[in-house]
Amino acid sequence: MSGETCNPPAAPTCPEWCVAPHGRYRAEEDWVHLGEPLGLTREGTRAQLCLSVDPATGAVDGPYVLVGATEYAPVAAAALGRALTALAELVLETPSPGAPSGSPDRPVSGS
Secondary structure, three states, X not given: OOOOOOOOOXXXXXXXXXXXXXXXXXXXXXXXXXXXXXXXXXXXXEEEEEEEEOOOOOOEEEEEEEEOOEEEOHHHHHHHHHHHHHHHHHHHHOOOOOOOOOOOOOOOOOO
């Protein structure tokens, strides 16, 4: 929120990555801190940081990485990223049959 602070008492302190427009809502929606969405696929799947802080109790839920509708703990999201990278590197090291030499394979879906 570049230089802005959140609207107390609903959200006393924003994480540095929060871009949520606090102060617009009077319920749980104003307790949620959201990061800038990251587009992952052409079909619209996004990833986003999320954290909520209950203003009455101070209870913190998160942070999580939301991928589509699935919530991941940061450690699990990092493990998923490493696993996806390992899969991609595996096929990059071994070209698919029929792929022209020296050219990247075409995407299987969404093309």
